[in-house]
Amino acid sequence: MAARTVMALACMVVMLGLSKAAVYKVGDSAGWTTITNVDYKLWASTKTFHIGDTVLFEYNPKFHNVMRVTHAMYRSCNNSNPISTFTTGNDSVTLTNHGHHFFFCGVPGHCMAGQKLDLNVIHPISTPLSDPPISSSSSPPSTTTIPAAGVPGPSPSHSASLPSAAAAVVYLLVSLIFANFAS
Numbered sequence: 066m067a068a069r070t071v072m073a074l075a076c077m078v079v080m081l082g083l084s085k086a087a088v089y090k091v092g093d094s095a096g097w098t099t100i101t102n103v104d105y106k107l108w109a110s111t112k113t114f115h116i117g118d119t120v121l122f123e124y125n126p127k128f129h130n131v132m133r134v135t136h137a138m139y140r141s142c143n144n145s146n147p148i149s150t151f152t153t154g155n156d157s158v159t160l161t162n163h164g165h166h167f168f169f170c171g172v173p174g175h176c177m178a179g180q181k182l183d184l185n186v187i188h189p190i191s192t193p194l195s196d197p198p199i200s201s202s203s204s205p206p207s208t209t210t211i212p213a214a215g216v217p218g219p220s221p222s223h224s225a226s227l228p229s230a231a232a233a234v235v236y237l238l239v240s241l242i243f244a245n246f247a248s
Contacts, residue, residue: 085115085117086115086117086118086119087115087118087119088118088119088120088121088157089112089114089118089119089120089121090120090121090123091105091108091120091121091122091123091182092105092108093108096122096123096124097122097123097124097129097131097170097180098124098125098129098180099129099170099175099178099179099180102179103179104179105179105180105181105182106182106183108182109182109183109184109185113187114160114184114185114186114187115160115186115187115189116160116161116162116163116186116189117159117160117161118159118160118186119157119158119159119160120157120158120160120184121155121156121157121158122151122155122156122157122158122168123154123155124154124170125154126152126153126154128172129154129170129172129175129180130150130151130152130170130171130172131150131151131152131156131158131168131169131170131171132144132147132148132149132150132151132168132169132170132171133147133148133149133150133151133158133166133167133168134147134148134167134168134169135148135167136165136167138167139167139168139169139181139183142169142176142177142181144169144171144176147171150171160184160186162186163186163187163188163189164185164186165183165184165185165186166183166184166185166186167181167182167183167184168181168182168184169181169182
């Protein structure tokens with residue numbers, strides 16, 4: 066009976082962790098365009114991107130595309146050798162690693178007009194299972210965002226990688242395991 070309880074709790078933890086992935090439509094209702102002068106830098110700064118999240122680029126493929134590029138290419142709007150190119154008008158990109166991910170429209174003039182996007186995927190932060198050690202400092206703990214090598218990044222985010230409910234389930238799971246070993 067205890068083994069079934071432990072397995073059920075383990076499944077709940079996995080499901081809670083997987084359900085965190087979000088889908089972000091780039092540019093919200095405007096989409097990926099140059100017509101409405103979307104500030105993609107501002108748009109990205111209002112989001113917190115995690116590994117497993119998906120960004121959706123919606124656009125008219127007759128007038129736009131999406132190129133994933135290096136930081137140097139992004140800065141200079143150089144579309145000569147992209148990492149990848151998307152052309153369907155409904156492109157989903159799943160973020161699989163932390164750091165910066167750079168995109169722009171490869172149509173001449175569009176990147177220079179601001180149709181470019183720098184997404185910073187934060188490094189997961191572990192959630193403690195017990196109370197953290199007491200510090201004599203009154204300032205809050207800081208969290209460091211780890212960007213890709215040599216790439217400047219925005220200010221660090223202070224969000225936890227697991228919701229508090231998942232942390233409680235993990236704590237309960239560990240308690241049950243130790244209770245089973247003790248008896």
